[in-house]
Amino acid sequence: MSPIETYLVTGVLIPLAGFVLLAFLGGRLGKPAAGWVAVLAIAASCGLSAKALWDWTHLDAAGRLAARTGPYEWARLGDTVLTVGVNLDSLTIIMFFMVTLISTCIFVFSVGYMAGHSDEIDHVSKYHRFFTYLCLFDFSMLLLVIADSLLLLFISWELVGLCSYLLIGYYFHKKSASTAAMKAFITNRVGDLGFIIGLGLVFVHLHDLSLAGAAAKFRDAWAAGSPLFDPAAGLLGLSPATWMGMLLFCGAIGKSAQFPLHVWLPDAMEGPTPVSALIHAATMVAAGVYLTARIFVLLTPEAQLFVAVIGCITLTLAALVAIVQTDIKKVLAYSTISQLGYMMLGMGVGAWIAALFHLLTHAFFKALMFLGSGQVIEGCHHEQDMRKMGGLWRKMPVTCATFLVGVLAIAGAGIPAAHIGLGGYFSKDEILAVAWHRAYGREDHGAAQSHGSVAQANGLWRMGKGPTAPEVSVADIDQFIPASWAQPPGEHASESGGAAHHRPVADATPREETHPGAAQAGHARAPGPRWLWIALFVVPVIMAYVTPFYMMRAWWLTFMGRPRDHHVYDHAHESPLMYLPLVVLAIGTFVSSYFLFRPLVAEGAVQMSTAPFLTMLYDGEAATAEHAHGVPIDHAAHRALVPAVGFAFVIGFVLAIAIYGRGLALATKLAAALRPLHTLLEHKFYFDELYGVVLVGGVAALRAVSYGFDKYVVDGLVNLSGLLTRVASWFSGVILDQGLVDGLVNGVGRVTYALGGLVRRPQVGRVRNYILFAAGSVAVVVLWAAFGRVK
Amino acid sequence: MLTIGLTHYLVLAAALLCCGLYVMTTKRNAVGILIGAELVLNAAALNLVAFARYGAGGLDGQVATLFVIVLAAAEAAIAIAIFVNYYRVLATIDADRGDTLKG
Numbered sequence: 055m056s057p058i059e060t061y062l063v064t065g066v067l068i069p070l071a072g073f074v075l076l077a078f079l080g081g082r083l084g085k086p087a088a089g090w091v092a093v094l095a096i097a098a099s100c101g102l103s104a105k106a107l108w109d110w111t112h113l114d115a116a117g118r119l120a121a122r123t124g125p126y127e128w129a130r131l132g133d134t135v136l137t138v139g140v141n142l143d144s145l146t147i148i149m150f151f152m153v154t155l156i157s158t159c160i161f162v163f164s165v166g167y168m169a170g171h172s173d174e175i176d177h178v179s180k181y182h183r184f185f186t187y188l189c190l191f192d193f194s195m196l197l198l199v200i201a202d203s204l205l206l207l208f209i210s211w212e213l214v215g216l217c218s219y220l221l222i223g224y225y226f227h228k229k230s231a232s233t234a235a236m237k238a239f240i241t242n243r244v245g246d247l248g249f250i251i252g253l254g255l256v257f258v259h260l261h262d263l264s265l266a267g268a269a270a271k272f273r274d275a276w277a278a279g280s281p282l283f284d285p286a287a288g289l290l291g292l293s294p295a296t297w298m299g300m301l302l303f304c305g306a307i308g309k310s311a312q313f314p315l316h317v318w319l320p321d322a323m324e325g326p327t328p329v330s331a332l333i334h335a336a337t338m339v340a341a342g343v344y345l346t347a348r349i350f351v352l353l354t355p356e357a358q359l360f361v362a363v364i365g366c367i368t369l370t371l372a373a374l375v376a377i378v379q380t381d382i383k384k385v386l387a388y389s390t391i392s393q394l395g396y397m398m399l400g401m402g403v404g405a406w407i408a409a410l411f412h413l414l415t416h417a418f419f420k421a422l423m424f425l426g427s428g429q430v431i432e433g434c435h436h437e438q439d440m441r442k443m444g445g446l447w448r449k450m451p452v453t454c455a456t457f458l459v460g461v462l463a464i465a466g467a468g469i470p471a472a473h474i475g476l477g478g479y480f481s482k483d484e485i486l487a488v489a490w491h492r493a494y495g496r497e498d499h500g501a502a503q504s505h506g507s508v509a510q511a512n513g514l515w516r517m518g519k520g521p522t523a524p525e526v527s528v529a530d531i532d533q534f535i536p537a538s539w540a541q542p543p544g545e546h547a548s549e550s551g552g553a554a555h556h557r558p559v560a561d562a563t564p565r566e567e568t569h570p571g572a573a574q575a576g577h578a579r580a581p582g583p584r585w586l587w588i589a590l591f592v593v594p595v596i597m598a599y600v601t602p603f604y605m606m607r608a609w610w611l612t613f614m615g616r617p618r619d620h621h622v623y624d625h626a627h628e629s630p631l632m633y634l635p636l637v638v639l640a641i642g643t644f645v646s647s648y649f650l651f652r653p654l655v656a657e658g659a660v661q662m663s664t665a666p667f668l669t670m671l672y673d674g675e676a677a678t679a680e681h682a683h684g685v686p687i688d689h690a691a692h693r694a695l696v697p698a699v700g701f702a703f704v705i706g707f708v709l710a711i712a713i714y715g716r717g718l719a720l721a722t723k724l725a726a727a728l729r730p731l732h733t734l735l736e737h738k739f740y741f742d743e744l745y746g747v748v749l750v751g752g753v754a755a756l757r758a759v760s761y762g763f764d765k766y767v768v769d770g771l772v773n774l775s776g777l778l779t780r781v782a783s784w785f786s787g788v789i790l791d792q793g794l795v796d797g798l799v800n801g802v803g804r805v806t807y808a809l810g811g812l813v814r815r816p817q818v819g820r821v822r823n824y825i826l827f828a829a830g831s832v833a834v835v836v837l838w839a840a841f842g843r844v845k
Numbered sequence: 846m847l848t849i850g851l852t853h854y855l856v857l858a859a860a861l862l863c864c865g866l867y868v869m870t871t872k873r874n875a876v877g878i879l880i881g882a883e884l885v886l887n888a889a890a891l892n893l894v895a896f897a898r899y900g901a902g903g904l905d906g907q908v909a910t911l912f913v914i915v916l917a918a919a920e921a922a923i924a925i926a927i928f929v930n931y932y933r934v935l936a937t938i939d940a941d942r943g944d945t946l947k948g
Contacts, residue, residue: 819944821878825869 056121059140061106062150065099066196072096073189080182089165092185096161096192100154103147110147118142125202125264134257137264141202141348145410145655149199149344152414155642156336156421157192159635163425164188164328166631167432171326184224184326191217195337199344203264204253207348211249211305211341215242218338222325234321241318245308252301256352259294269351283354292356299357302349303364310342310394313368317741319391323383327428330383334390335421343397343413350406359582362402362489366590369395371739373600377607378725378735381438382427385608389464390420392601393478396485399594405488410655412481418646419463419476422639426457429632430612435625440611441718442619449626454613456636461609463643465602465703476643478601486594486699493584493591598699602706610714618718854895861888875931875938879924886917 055063072095080088113121124139140146168184194213201207216239223235257263259282260271272295281287281294288294306312311319319339323330333339346361353361369392376388393416400409431438433450447454459476468479617623713720725732737743816827865884872878890913897906932938 819946821875821940821943822870822873825866825878829866829870 055123055140056142058106058109058121058147059123059142061102061109062140062142062146062200065102065106065150065154066193066200068095068099068102069189069193069196073186073193076182076186076189080186081179083182085179085181086165086169088182089161089168089185092189093158093161093165095189096154096157099192099196100151100158103151103154107147107151110144125266128203134261134263136205137203137267138206139202139264140200141265142200145347146200148414148655149340150196152417152646153192153195153199153336153340156417156639157188157332159638159642160328160332160336160421160425161185161188163331163428163632163635164326166629167326167328167428169631171432180224184221187217187220187224188329188332191221191332191337195341198341202266204256204268204349205263207265207345208249208253208305211309211345212246214309214338214341215239215246218242218322218333221329221333222322224326224329225324228324231324234318234324238318238322241315242308245304245306245315248301248304248307252298252304255294255298255301259298265348265351272352293354295352296354296356296360299349299353300360302352303346303357303361306342306346306398307364308342309345310339310398311368311391312342312364312394312398313371314741316368316372316391317738317745320384320387320738323381323387327383327424327431330387331421331424331428334386334424335417339390339394340413340417343394343401343409346398346401347406347410350401356582358402358404359586360402362399362590363586365395365398365400365402366593367395368392369399369597370593373597373604375735375738376604377600378732379604380441382430382440382443382608382612383424383438385440385604386420386423386427389601389605390416392597393420393464393482396482396594399489399590400485403485403489403492403590405485407655408481408484408488412478412485414655415463415478415481415643415646418639418643419460419478422636422643423457423460423464425632425636425639426453426460429453429628429636430626432632433626433628434622437619437622440608442622443612443617444615444619445613445617445623446626447613449623450613450628450633452633453628453636456633456640457609457613459640459643461602461605462703464605465706466598466699467602467703482598483699486591486598489591489594493587595699595702599702599706602703603710606707606710607714610711611718615715851895851899854891858888858891858895861885861891873939873941875924875928875940878940879921879928882924883917883921886913886920889913890917 072092076083076088076091080091083091110118110121122140122142124142125137126139128136128138130136164184168181191214194210194217198207198210198214201210219235219239222238223232225231226235253263256268260268260275262268262271275282275295283293283295285291285293285296288297292300308315319334322333325333372388372391372395376385376392379385379388393412397409397412397416400406400412429450430443430446430453433453434443434446437443463476464478466478466482467476713724734740816823862885865881865886865888868881868884869878870881872881890910893906893910893913895906896902897904897910900906928938931943935942
């Protein structure tokens with residue numbers, strides 16, 4: 055293995071070692087020590103990943119290619135070779151770094167958080183268990199990140215699911231926590247079922263479970279016009295390849311809490327707050343998006359549309375529900391679901407880079423906000439209801455400030471003219487830009503103008519990217535990105551070929567030659583009706599206004615205004631062990647918005663760009679990946695949407711402050727005025743109730759049927775056989791045994807007794823009688839001897 | 846003149862035996878029963894001596910009679926010992942009372 059691979063593999067194994075150590079010796083280490091062992095493990099891991107990142111950014115293209123040594127043979131199934139190795143590319147490196155860095159912050163925070171929490175069940179401390187699970191969780195997630203085969207990915211995928219179950223149910227003596235843990239696990243199993251069927255399809259159709267191998271085989275099948283892509287060969291008018299992609303994506307629906315399997319994530323708030331942060335930022339939900347990114351090359355246009363629609367539905371539902379939540383953690387949970395929806399939407403519309411960029415920035419600010427909420431909850435005597443908080447900025451200045459950073463980042467705050475902004479300002483807007491392009495991009499420029507502000511955005515965007523001002527985009531990038539990794543190796547060709555948006559036909563032609571099957575099978579045409587694509591742009595844009603609203607609402611209710619509950623307010627405090635990670639993450643939020651993250655993800659895209667659909671679908675025309683997803687789209691993209699969403703955060707913030715600025719009075723009136731809507735949102739669109747009726751009710755009905763079957767059929771058979779046995783045993787017992795056998799035995803006894811009675815009669819116990827008998831007998835003998843023989 | 850012959854001895858012995866048997870069957874006193882048994886033994890011994898005198902067996906009868914006398918002595922010793930114990934247990938030597946083994 056190359057040094058970088060060694061760093062990564064060691065980085066994966068250290069948390070595993072921590073897990074083993076804590077699992078066996080954790081109880082002996084005791085309360086603070088066990089936590090610090092876990093922190094040490096993940097910090098070592100983080101150090102190694104930083105070293106790997108540093109080395110990686112100082113390697114040239116050839117060096118990076120050489121650094122990847124795998125895959126190694128693992129096992130053989132028939133003629134299919136299962137391989138194992140490190141999936142060494144820019145995305146892996148940056149994800150690894152993100153996961154370990156955020157985990158380190160969360161682990162340190164956990165030590166502080168758990169110090170003030172009860173960890174005893176039946177008077178036995180379960181403290182070390184918490185950190186044991188955390189270590190296992192990180193091990194699983196890191197393994198998932200470096201896995202280069204779908205099989206290895208699936209294994210770690212399941213481990214992540216297990217760990218989430220263990221951690222959500224950490225307070226398992228609480229009914230709600232154990233129920234939430236089971237709900238999370240079972241909901242995930244539903245998605246995993248699709249995933250494993252998808253894996254089976256990959257195995258059957260492509261005979262290769264390694265990511266690179268499967269992608270290559272998929273590409274070959276595509277080029278050869280395989281029946282895999284024939285809609286007639288599949289079900290419901292969708293080709294087998296589409297089904298494969300959709301089923302693989304099902305796993306991500308479960309893990310990333312997408313509609314309709316999103317119900318577990320809000321309930322998962324039952325776990326300790328650091329766990330929520332870990333699940334929401336670095337591990338569990340990120341795993342789903344990461345999986346989608348990795349299988350993106352296996353998604354057909356129809357499957358991509360499926361992903362986009364699921365993402366769009368999810369982000370809409372979650373954003374609306376988040377408005378009315380009063381539990382600070384629930385607001386964050388729904389905002390996570392909503393942001394995950396944005397990522398999935400990005401994946402679906404082909405904004406691969408933007409989606410992952412959003413994942414990385416979101417990881418930082420969501421971890422930040424969750425830890426902030428943990429600090430608030432811990433400081434406020436385990437009070438989670440925002441209606442009882444307020445005015446906490448006096449007591450928790452650091453938490454308040456860092457939380458605000460997170461709110462600004464998730465709201466996509468920035469100054470549109472200058473390239474200053476936070477997190478979502480770049481990443482979310484870029485997703486929206488690509489969504490816009492899918493909706494309107496193929497239209498004639500003039501026709502698009504009629505679409506008002508959107509078309510205006512179109513014009514701006516074209517200006518930023520177009521041939522008339524190519525230097526703008528290049529300058530934008532160079533401004534923020536160090537030269538060493540500004541331009542991924544594969545990109546030079548396309549740059550020189552022209553950064554123009556409208557590619558000459560000559561450039562497009564070779565690509566069509568490469569994939570002759572594309573044109574023949576008609577795959578170049580985007581699936582789905584036009585209005586759907588427009589909805590996929592318009593709805594997320596509207597929701598981009600909702601996001602700042604509910605986040606500002608949460609922040610304002612918690613930290614601003616007057617204290618509404620003096621018991622809570624008086625108790626409030628913050629501790630350094632908990633706010634130091636917050637500061638680190640706040641800085642990380644700033645840094646991740648500008649440096650390192652997006653370029654590395656873009657490089658990852660180049661490595662993925664060999665996929666047939668990735669590039670074609672983005673423009674609906676044969677463009678190259680570098681062109682569609684490379685650096686040129688970077689800051690130009692969000693600028694394109696300035697009129698549409700550039701000031702969304704301002705409007706959202708102002709609206710939130712207007713309503714909640716003076717406490718809850720106005721909000722209560724509004725809620726009363728919009729009673730039906732408010733009730734609908736408060737009940738989370740009745741999803742839990744619906745599932746309760748349909749799924750739980752269905753299971754209950756099935757139970758009733760099974761119970762009837764068991765009671766009347768199975769029990770009947772059992773009782774019948776019991777009856778038969780009783781008759782048979784009565785026959786053998788009463789007739790045979792008691793009658794015949796016992797009769798014989800008793801008969802023998804009775805005869806003996808009677809004989810004994812007979813014999814006993816002469817034995818009268820008198821010596822004289824005996825003598826008389828003896829004498830008489832002798833007399834008889836003598837008489838017989840004297841006279842008997844005479845004859 | 847009446848000559849004492851074998852028959853006389855045998856008749857005497859038979860009479861003696863009958864006396865012994867009579868004593869044994871009628872006496873309730875254990876010692877009486879023992880005495881009756883001695884009579885029976887002596888009747889037998891008398892027969893043996895008589896046959897030794899008139900028969901062709903030589904001194905065999907005499908020797909056997911000596912054994913009978915020794916045996917009677919031993920028997921008397923053992924019987925008396927039994928009676929002593931019998932008395933200790935039952936505070937009587939009435940042989941009819943010794944029926945505690947009867948079921």
